[in-house]
Amino acid sequence: MTDFLKQPIGRRAVLGAGLAGASMLAMPSILRAQDKSLKVGVYGGYFKDSFDKNIFPDFTKATGIAVEAIAEPTGEAWLVQLDQAAKAGQAPADVSMMSQVAMLKGQATDLWAPLDMAKIKNGSNLIDRFVNKYPDGRVAGIGAVSWYITLVTNTDVYKEAPTSWQAFWDPANADKLGLLALVSNSFLLEVTAKTFFGGTNALDTEEGVQKAFDKLAEVKPNVRLWYRDEAQFEQALKSGEIPMGQYYHDVTGLAAADGNPVRSTFPKEGGIQDSGCWALSRASTKVEEAHVFIDYMSQPSIQALLSRKVGTSPTVKRELMDLTDAEFAAVSSDIEPIIPRYDLYQTKSDWLNQKWTELIVG
Amino acid sequence: MRREAPQKLSDYGPLFFPAMMLIVFFVVPFATMIAVSFFQRQQGGFYVPAFQFANYERFLSLFFANVLGFSLMLAVTVAICCVLLAVPFTYLLTRMTRKVQIVWLVALLSVLSLSEVIIGFAWSTLFSRTAGITNLLVMAGIMSEAKALLPSFGAVLTGMVYQAFPYTVLVLYPALVRLDPTLTEAARTLGASPIKAFFTVVVPALRNTITATLIMVFIFALGSYLLPQLLGRPQHWTLSVLITDQAIYQSNMPFAAAMAVFLVLVTLGLVALTVLAGRKGEAA
Numbered sequence: 123m124t125d126f127l128k129q130p131i132g133r134r135a136v137l138g139a140g141l142a143g144a145s146m147l148a149m150p151s152i153l154r155a156q157d158k159s160l161k162v163g164v165y166g167g168y169f170k171d172s173f174d175k176n177i178f179p180d181f182t183k184a185t186g187i188a189v190e191a192i193a194e195p196t197g198e199a200w201l202v203q204l205d206q207a208a209k210a211g212q213a214p215a216d217v218s219m220m221s222q223v224a225m226l227k228g229q230a231t232d233l234w235a236p237l238d239m240a241k242i243k244n245g246s247n248l249i250d251r252f253v254n255k256y257p258d259g260r261v262a263g264i265g266a267v268s269w270y271i272t273l274v275t276n277t278d279v280y281k282e283a284p285t286s287w288q289a290f291w292d293p294a295n296a297d298k299l300g301l302l303a304l305v306s307n308s309f310l311l312e313v314t315a316k317t318f319f320g321g322t323n324a325l326d327t328e329e330g331v332q333k334a335f336d337k338l339a340e341v342k343p344n345v346r347l348w349y350r351d352e353a354q355f356e357q358a359l360k361s362g363e364i365p366m367g368q369y370y371h372d373v374t375g376l377a378a379a380d381g382n383p384v385r386s387t388f389p390k391e392g393g394i395q396d397s398g399c400w401a402l403s404r405a406s407t408k409v410e411e412a413h414v415f416i417d418y419m420s421q422p423s424i425q426a427l428l429s430r431k432v433g434t435s436p437t438v439k440r441e442l443m444d445l446t447d448a449e450f451a452a453v454s455s456d457i458e459p460i461i462p463r464y465d466l467y468q469t470k471s472d473w474l475n476q477k478w479t480e481l482i483v484g
Numbered sequence: 485m486r487r488e489a490p491q492k493l494s495d496y497g498p499l500f501f502p503a504m505m506l507i508v509f510f511v512v513p514f515a516t517m518i519a520v521s522f523f524q525r526q527q528g529g530f531y532v533p534a535f536q537f538a539n540y541e542r543f544l545s546l547f548f549a550n551v552l553g554f555s556l557m558l559a560v561t562v563a564i565c566c567v568l569l570a571v572p573f574t575y576l577l578t579r580m581t582r583k584v585q586i587v588w589l590v591a592l593l594s595v596l597s598l599s600e601v602i603i604g605f606a607w608s609t610l611f612s613r614t615a616g617i618t619n620l621l622v623m624a625g626i627m628s629e630a631k632a633l634l635p636s637f638g639a640v641l642t643g644m645v646y647q648a649f650p651y652t653v654l655v656l657y658p659a660l661v662r663l664d665p666t667l668t669e670a671a672r673t674l675g676a677s678p679i680k681a682f683f684t685v686v687v688p689a690l691r692n693t694i695t696a697t698l699i700m701v702f703i704f705a706l707g708s709y710l711l712p713q714l715l716g717r718p719q720h721w722t723l724s725v726l727i728t729d730q731a732i733y734q735s736n737m738p739f740a741a742a743m744a745v746f747l748v749l750v751t752l753g754l755v756a757l758t759v760l761a762g763r764k765g766e767a768a
Contacts, residue, residue: 198530198735199735202530202735205530303718304729304733306733306734307733346635347635348718350713351713351714354605354608354714358612361612361614361615362614363612363613363614363632468527469527471527471734472525472527472734472736475729475734476542479547479726479729480547482718483547483551483718483719483721483726484547484550484719
């Protein structure tokens with residue numbers, strides 16, 4: 123210990139300590155000056171970076187509420203952390219962006235504080251399905267962003283764009299498809315139900331799900347790659363190695379804009395629309411600020427900004443926004459989407475997962 | 485120098501640090517995993533402490549038996565391929581000059597520095613139709629049309645052998661360097677050809693080393709979960725891939741833990757059998 127104290131202190135160390143000390147002193151004063159703050163959880167990486175850059179500074183300017191962005195992990199780890207923390211009366215984030223399955227799981231433990239729609243004036247702008255409700259009608263969450271998974275093809279191999287998800291079943295496409303490897307992120311059961319059995323309601327019963335599995339089994343010989351890693355498929359799609367599959371609409375559009383021979387098509391049965399909700403932890407004390415934030419994010423102009431800057435599909439009605447046709451087409455479509463049956467992944471997840479794994483591995 | 489058995493407690497001193505490390509980084513996590521494997525999965529939630537065998541029951545099915553069987557078969561095949569390639573290679577390497585040996589060993593070590601991801605993506609490019617090695621064969625006029633060599637069992641095997649080969653050589657190298665050259669010389673003076681001398685003298689003298697190497701490569705290959713995904717079809721996915729699915733994507737920790745415990749037990753059992761068989765063979 124004394125040896126440590128006797129060490130000469132360099133100029134850099136002094137400067138460094140000074141800076142660190144100054145910023146430590148400055149930080150709380152900034153927070154105090156703004157008085158109001160909100161911790162917002164968004165998916166780490168691309169989402170958080172985009173929000174930090176394009177959304178949060180303007181929000182603070184407009185409302186005086188400082189935002190501390192928390193990078194949350196994808197998957198259910200964040201839900202578990204929020205749930206454990208709420209039991210201890212803590213909120214690692216006040217508002218979080220949550221997947222639809224996580225919303226349902228959180229509802230089961232009453233994790234989400236009910237939102238007061240009277241305080242969210244812009245709530246009326248939302249497309250109805252983006253208001254997430256408890257079974258008793260309380261509002262659990264509000265649509266934050268949505269995105270599409272569509273039918274993608276390599277334009278060198280397929281001169282004509284396919285028009286239907288039925289292309290996956292076409293024997294001419296043997297060994298040409300790249301599909302997502304998990305039942306809960308590929309949503310192929312829903313695609314099968316919509317394409318062949320008249321809609322996702324066909325999955326209401328176990329017999330219906332079984333029928334969809336049987337139909338889906340016919341796709342297997344056409345699948346070259348079941349991917350977990352997006353980069354793996356994107357690369358193969360660009361090179362034409364795997365010329366058809368399902369992929370994210372916005373990312374495919376960006377790749378095409380870069381000159382790659384790829385296209386994204388909304389099949390006539392609709393693209394798969396997945397989405398994230400803003401939800402407020404019941405342990406949060408920032409209820410007022412959270413409502414202001416969610417209201418702000420539901421403005422048509424902000425949703426349009428997200429579409430332009432982040433590439434997400436808007437959760438508010440199209441006619442309210444000033445997006446041009448090209449801007450809208452880059453992130454969405456007017457064709458009625460296929461909405462995943464999130465309830466199944468909550469109530470029957472193990473059964474579905476087992477059936478699915480047996481289908482593709484067996 | 486004569487070695488004395490430790491007398492006092494302090495003689496065991498040097499062992500404390502490695503023992504602590506082993507406990508903190510191996511025994512505790514492994515015990516946690518065993519405990520979790522008996523916990524109760526809550527569908528639509530996480531898990532709660534309990535003591536039940538449901539996770540093991542789910543595993544005991546024909547489907548998982550097939551996956552386990554394939555994983556073991558793949559690991560054994562990788563081990564055998566590696567040893568078949570590495571024993572002659574290392575033997576020849578030890579006969580070379582010091583300089584050449586160093587160059588080879590540095591090259592092998594640099595392969596070790598590559599991550600599984602890089603190896604997987606590199607081989608998937610090499611085996612692709614659009615940019616792969618078959619294009620060279622077409623240029624040379626050997627093949628009429630470029631074709632994709634993946635996904636296939638061959639691709640998975642190649643990738644995994646490539647990954648495990650440097651380990652195999654590095655494990656065999658010390659034993660082969662120390663091998664008494666007079667043994668082969670004696671065989672040669674008694675009239676054996678170099679190949680006969682290699683198989684009748686060198687290989688038997690190295691029997692224990694080869695067994696140990698086989699076991700090491702087998703265990704190394706058993707843990708692979710990325711290469712089967714990148715280079716194989718779903719039927720080539722190992723148990724490790726399914727464990728990852730359960731742990732990360734389904735948040736079903738108890739089931740993932742049960743599968744992992746089962747895999748460890750089967751592996752230990754197989755290793756024990758190999759060692760026993762080796763002892764019996766020696767006694768005979």
